[in-house]
Amino acid sequence: xxxxxxxxxAFNSVRRDAVLEAVALHVPELxxxxxxxxxxxxxxxxxxxxxxxxxxxQQGDPLGPLLFxxxxxxxxxxxxxxxxxxxxxxxSL
Numbered sequence: 001x002x003x004x005x006x007x008x009x010a011f012n013s014v015r016r017d018a019v020l021e022a023v024a025l026h027v028p029e030l031x032x033x034x035x036x037x038x039x040x041x042x043x044x045x046x047x048x049x050x051x052x053x054x055x056x057x058q059q060g061d062p063l064g065p066l067l068f069x070x071x072x073x074x075x076x077x078x079x080x081x082x083x084x085x086x087x088x089x090x091x092s093l
Contacts, residue, residue: 015071
């Protein structure tokens, strides 16, 4: 049996602490940048409106795909499956 998953709104759903942990483990050279970008909530402003962003990777971040993939890598490796394949938010088991 093959199961194909396509996570909806995946980049906005990944926990920032998981991203920071994965970066520290796999690419510690990027930890300072990642912490400055995602270590605290971001204030997004549109006109007079403000939205507090506390979860997910910011749209337009050039490292967004890498950060998302690093956070997803650990859970995928923990799966008990004969076949695991993933490209960004598309995963096949």
